[in-house]
Amino acid sequence: MFYVQVARLEDPEGAGKQSHLIVGGASGRGVVTSASYEARAFGVTSAMPTARALQLCPLGVVVPVPREACMERSRAIREALISLAPVVQSASIDEFYLDMSGTERMLHDEPLSTTATRIREEVLDRTGISVSIGGGTRKLIAKLATGLAKPAGVRIVEAGREEEFMRQFQLAQIPGVGPALVDTLSQRGLVTVDDALAVDASWLNQWLGEGRGHWLYERIRGHDTSRVDGREPRKSISSERTFFEDMVDEQALERELLKLTVSVCSSLRRGKLQARTVTVKVRDSDFTTRQGSRTLPEPIESDQAVFGVARELMTVLRERRRRPTRLLGVGLTNLTQRGFPNQLALFEAPGAVEGKRERDVARTVDGIRERFGDRALLPGRIMRPPTGDKE
DNA sequence: TCTGGGGTCCTAGGACCC
DNA sequence: TCTGGGGTCCTAGGACCC
Numbered sequence: 001m002f003y004v005q006v007a008r009l010e011d012p013e014g015a016g017k018q019s020h021l022i023v024g025g026a027s028g029r030g031v032v033t034s035a036s037y038e039a040r041a042f043g044v045t046s047a048m049p050t051a052r053a054l055q056l057c058p059l060g061v062v063v064p065v066p067r068e069a070c071m072e073r074s075r076a077i078r079e080a081l082i083s084l085a086p087v088v089q090s091a092s093i094d095e096f097y098l099d100m101s102g103t104e105r106m107l108h109d110e111p112l113s114t115t116a117t118r119i120r121e122e123v124l125d126r127t128g129i130s131v132s133i134g135g136g137t138r139k140l141i142a143k144l145a146t147g148l149a150k151p152a153g154v155r156i157v158e159a160g161r162e163e164e165f166m167r168q169f170q171l172a173q174i175p176g177v178g179p180a181l182v183d184t185l186s187q188r189g190l191v192t193v194d195d196a197l198a199v200d201a202s203w204l205n206q207w208l209g210e211g212r213g214h215w216l217y218e219r220i221r222g223h224d225t226s227r228v229d230g231r232e233p234r235k236s237i238s239s240e241r242t243f244f245e246d247m248v249d250e251q252a253l254e255r256e257l258l259k260l261t262v263s264v265c266s267s268l269r270r271g272k273l274q275a276r277t278v279t280v281k282v283r284d285s286d287f288t289t290r291q292g293s294r295t296l297p298e299p300i301e302s303d304q305a306v307f308g309v310a311r312e313l314m315t316v317l318r319e320r321r322r323r324p325t326r327l328l329g330v331g332l333t334n335l336t337q338r339g340f341p342n343q344l345a346l347f348e349a350p351g352a353v354e355g356k357r358e359r360d361v362a363r364t365v366d367g368i369r370e371r372f373g374d375r376a377l378l379p380g381r382i383m384r385p386p387t388g389d390k391e
Numbered sequence: 392t393c394t395g396g397g398g399t400c401c402t403a404g405g406a407c408c409c
Numbered sequence: 410t411c412t413g414g415g416g417t418c419c420t421a422g423g424a425c426c427c
Contacts, residue, residue, distance in 0.1 A: 002427090024395080025395060025396095029393085029394080029395080030395065031394070031395050031396095032395095033395080033396090033427090034427095046427080047394085047395080047427095048392080048394090049392050049393065049394060049395095050392090051392055051393090052392035052393090052394095053392085054392095055392070056392095065395095065396095067396095091426090091427085092397090092398080092426070092427045093397085093427070094427070095426095095427070175425090175426075176424090176425070176426085177425090178424060178425045178426080179424085179425090180423085180424060180425085181424080181425090211401080211402090212401095234398090235398085235399070235400095236397095236398070236399080237397095237398095238396085238397070238398075239396085239397085240395085240396060240397085241395095241396085242394095242395060242396085277419085277420095279420095287393080287394070289422090289423095290421085290422090291420090291421070291422080292420085292421085293419085293420065293421080294419095294420090295418085295419060295420085327395090327396095329396090396427105397426100397427085398425100398426080398427090399424105399425080399426080400423105400424085400425085400426105401422105401423085401424080401425105402421100402422090402423085402424105403420100403421095403422095404419105404420090404421095405418105405419085405420090406417100406418085406419080406420105407416100407417085407418085407419105408415100408416080408417080408418105409414100409415085409416085
């Protein structure tokens with residue numbers, strides 16, 4: 001309900017007054033991001049094409065995702081939580097894990113459900129967002145408990161009751177068990193956690209492979225060794241766009257690629273990061289999705305260097321299979337903190353894709369955008385490679 | 392009803408190194 | 410002569426999450 005709540009808060013007179021509210025892509029190819037409980041009653045679910053949602057729920061009103069506002073509120077929630085719990089991990093824009101270990105004395109052994117209710121009220125008070133809270137001895141348990149706490153409630157699972165708690169779920173409800181695994185399992189006649197609890201570990205290993213078999217064996221018993229970790233660094237940055245209509249024109253595709261590059265590079269530099277791997281993703285008109293990537297010997301950060309690599313990758317992808325393009329994306333991985341060890345490049349390597357000049361240009365542009373707005377300075381045409389003609 | 396955009400993690404094959 | 414065993418890194422694809 002997070003997106004629905006934010007959409008209503010942002011536009012009290014519009015979205016705020018709609019009971020059957022659907023937040024998502026309104027134009028042609030959009031899907032549902034989230035829907036109000038009233039709309040869900042008609043069978044509307046997230047990731048469903050908006051057109052289908054409106055068919056199921058003719059009273060539905062679709063509004064676009066208020067992206068910026070959602071990130072803003074998410075930050076506000078996080079800040080509120082940080083002041084209420086010792087360790088806070090953001091799991092997504094609208095999910096957080098709190099490790100309350102060690103707070104018993106400070107809270108005078110207050111029951112966890114009382115603490116959770118207090119946190120819920122505090123977050124609502126400070127951010128305007130109503131959250132649900134689940135608690136348990138493991139992240140897995142807390143997450144599943146949260147599902148039962150909704151809407152707008154609290155649910156705590158006592159220590160020692162984990163396996164018993166797990167037995168009420170279908171396998172498909174376990175986080176990490178998606179459509180593919182559900183399919184495999186149901187072919188063996190396993191649908192509920194109870195079904196799977198009756199199966200030997202060796203059978204699960206044989207059916208699912210050593211890794212997944214063991215993983216599922218542990219999960220259905222409520223075991224989960226992952227810790228609540230407050231400071232996980234970002235591992236990738238990406239931007240992609242599905243076009244209103246499939247694209248065939250190479251020039252137009254290059255312009256889109258440049259836009260995506262500019263967007264991805266600006267968040268890269270905002271985070272004071274550099275990247276060594278550039279990935280280009282293409283989705284053809286028949287929904288076939290392909291990608292190409294290249295890892296460079298040195299990390300880069302400038303639009304120019306990233307675009308140079310991305311353009312070559314896109315050319316190869318387009319040559320391999322020439323279909324109208326539905327979606328184009330640019331991703332950066334292998335991220336490192338700017339000016340970290342790799343500075344041993346005392347002299348620029350002869351074939352380097354990025355030099356001091358490209359970095360300086362990029363950072364200067366960042367400065368201008370910071371003072372005069374993101375749209376103050378935009379690329380006017382396709383850039384030539386650094387070694388190209390005088391342009 | 393033709394299927395978004397932002398991520399994370401895993402696997403498997405091949406190159407390469409000692 | 411036709412063949413090792415350990416490891417890392419890269420690439421492509423896919424499952425999964427919200």
